[in-house]
Amino acid sequence: MGSQQTSYQSIEEIVGDLLKLRIPVPAVGEPPLVRLNDLALVSGQQDGQQDSRLAQVIDIKGNRVTMQVLDGTKGLATDASVTFLGHPMQVTFSDNILGRTFNGKGKVIDNGPELSYDAQVLIGGPTVNPMRRVLASQMIRTKVPMIDVFNCLVESQKIPIFSVSGEPYNRFLSRIGIQADADIIVFGGMGLVFDDFYFFRQSFEDAGVLARTVMFVNQASDSIVERLLVPDMALAVAERFAVEEGKRVLVLLTDMTAYADALKEVGIANERVPSNRGYMGDLYSQLARRYEKACDYAKGGSVTILSVTTMPGNDVSHPVPDNTGYITEGQFYLHSGVLDPFGSLSRLKQFVIGKQTREDHSQVMNTMIRFYSAAVEAEQKQAMAFELSDYDQQLLKFGVLFREHFMELEVSMELEDALDLAWKIMADCFSADQLLMKQELVNKYFPRINTTGTGTGTGTGTGTATATDNKTNPHKEAGATV
Secondary structure, three states: OOOOOOEEOOEEEEEOOEEEEEOOOOOOOOOOOOOOOEEEEEEEEEOOEEEEEEEEEEEEEOOEEEEEEOOOOOOOOOOOEEEEEEEEOEEEOOHHHOOOEEOOOOOEOOOOOOOOOOOEEEOOOOOOOHHHEOOOOOEEOOOOHHHHOOOOEEOOOEEEEEEOOOOOHHHHHHHHHHHOOOOEEEEEEEEEOHHHHHHHHHHHHHOOOHHHEEEEEEEOOOOHHHHOOHHHHHHHHHHHHHHHHOOEEEEEEEOHHHHHHHHHHHHHHOOOOOOHHHOOOOHHHHHHHHHOOOEEEOOOOEEEEEEEEEOHHHOOOOHHHHHHHHHOOEEEEEEOOEEOOOOOEEOOHHHOOOOOOOOOHHHHHHHHHHHHHHHHHHHHHHHOOOOOOHHHHHHHHHHHHHHHHHHEOOOOOOHHHHHHHHHHHHHHHOOHHHOOOOHHHHHHHOOOEOOOOOEOOOOOOOOOOEHHHHHHOOOOOOOOEO
16 A cells, blocks of 8 residues: 555646556555555645645556546646555544535635544445344424425435526525424535525524534535535535434535536546446446435434435436436425426335324325316316316315415425415315315314304314415414415
8 A cells, every 4th residue: 555655756647637647566465556546645846836736546547547636737747746645535523513614625614723633534435234224214304395295305315306507496405404303414515606605604504503514515616526525525424423423414415417517527537438428337326326325324313315406408317317316215396496296206205104294194295286286287277268167266276375385485384384284275275075085084184164264173283373474474383274
């Protein structure tokens, strides 16, 4: 293994941010001088001063080693010396990192005290042995009704937000991080413009959650090579919090398409043969290695991953969302400023609905979606000037209320209040026998509407706030009477 005393001045080629050099081939039986993902210091003279840059080994072919220079190769000459450090990339882990912001090299960038003496942990380690995992069974509440009611976020789940450029996915992601009932939030930003970076940090600070948040940020102006390290650093820290401290950790990543594009750019510079639309053939395995870090540990906490994946041209068959869909356990579709109830899916919600939530949750979820689907069809009939029945008019009214009180991203309420509001909307639009739900649930939760339009209610499904109040003040955590 190479050491800090072993330096080589055999650089053959510099292409983009990649550096290629030759090293001696060890004799049979001797350990290798360098291993994949090892770090190295590249030192040379620039403007008459000594310049040292960090690099990572990404490919070894015989005696030829290819490395990514994290700070870029601008001004670097082929007579520079390369010193292998003998270990992969590490990231700082201690309780002191909470509330701190790091760049793509793991260096503090928030003008706070240095953490150079804190413990370091390796990044990019193997995924957890399945025998050390437990079946997902706990819900992460987000106060977003389109998630909590219809597609629950479950501990240890890996799920992306599929969206397109121009949609408010970063604003939505920050809101989930603020409202989610997780112990620790680990944020990883890749290729963020400064405005987005500032928005996330300011949002976490204003909401009072920065003290339990760790941020790793690669800005658009930073080296593209650092972009590849951000998910690994974020997940390594999340894993340590979950295993060593038993924390429930929510990892927020944006944007995984920027990460995949960085993989493509580095692969092309390394003269690898591209596959579908220029992406490398190992795109699936590279994404899976990161997403499979999501885990509910048998002896410890949990790591849950919520990421953003933008779809170029709104094309779900694009290689990045296409491969992501085979790895993750569902997806949230965000377009036209709302979460699409038809395209969104959580494959783990059955493990918590009715078990960790109220008994009427499943029936309310299915009935509301059934009515909204019929409401969309009624709107299409209305748009084509077909004659509408009385039932169609009921559906049209329901569709308006559903969008206003559930689908709009600004709406925020607890799950129980959302279920109560669902019953009130259904009672305002339909009679009890039109619901086609279990009679015992109807008897318990269906509000009885009197002539003034207020619910008298016979069970726990009663509320005091009005629907107008809930819309005007979306953060009011109460039910509503429609």
